[in-house]
Amino acid sequence: MAAAPHTLYALPHSLYSGKVRSYLRYKGIAFEERVATLREFQRFIIPRTGIKFIPVVQTPDDVVVQDSTETMDLLDARHPARAVMPETPVQKLVALLFELYADEWLLLPAMHYRWSFWHEQKHIDDVLEHFGMLLSPKAPRWLRRKAGAQFCKPFHGALPVLGVTPRTIPALEAWYEEFLDRMNAHFSAHRYLLGDRASVGDFGLMGPLYAHLGRDPYPKALMQRRAPKVYAWVQRMNEVEPAIGDWLPDDAIPDTLLPVLQRMFAEHWPVLADTVAQVARWLDEHPDARRLPRFVGRHRFVLGGVEEERSVFPYPQWMLQRVLDHYASLPANARAAADALLAKVGGLEAMQLQIPRRVARAHHRLVPEGMTP
């Protein structure tokens, strides 16, 4: 008898759902996808997680997990075949860095290309019809479009919160096009980020590069035109149990990724470093807090030479801790290899960042480390 499947509560256009769906398919883990309608939120998602986020995975033995990164950790531990965390030190570091960058910084172009193109009728109809699935995937398209226009308000309203404003949009588009060109060159030579096998870095990229940028009509056309190898990678990442080989030998990192890492350290890292400082300040000011709020203030950042303000999201500190903890755990020879790479991409000093107040995740929430909510 076939094993009882996992259940994935998701939406077709949801960013982190794209990441988890692709992971489940790649692993060959049997799952049933349930559309996360408002009814499913009331019936299952909110009662079982206490929060209103997707994707949510329910295992056959009724473990419920929200958070794409925790899902991969849990299921890789239970299903070790086709593990997605590289075992060698430098490849693991790069995979973790890409997952962090994709989840938290490529979110900006993902949100911009979804929400700044209201004048593109085909694009926006598609987006609203998908948001309308919250009502029911079976509702007629006109009704989904109407309902979608209500449901989507908090999402497109989030652009300035993320720092996507008329000031940053030209720089953001230039950066994204440069990113596409670089990844197109990379995927011309490699099937995945680190060779012939996918890692957490690939699944991280699948969130923004599938759900928004490779699926919504306007940015999908841009990707197909400008970066066909990236588009082909998106298709490959959605295959069920694709034939795979191995990661590159000798813990090698393809040169094609170096300019991407360089820009990550130049622009995303300062945001992360300031997040760490602001989380520490907030926790010092709120000594009795049992949870972190969604934002802990505002900070300035620079993108393509343009300065802007955005809200400070504490969650990325948790992702950053995974990177820094891995780096700190390396024995001397592995550390020397990691440092040689970091020196090439302007990340050596960055990686010495200390975290004064750590955060943890408990019961689907971000909490001060050592605190149970």
Ligand SMILES: N[C@@H](CCC(=O)N[C@@H](CS)C(=O)NCC(=O)O)C(=O)O
């Ligand atoms: N870090 C979480 C993020 C999940 C997340 O933000 N999901 C979005 C949908 S793609 C959501 O549910 N957003 C609801 C909201 O922002 O209120 C993960 O990796 O699963």
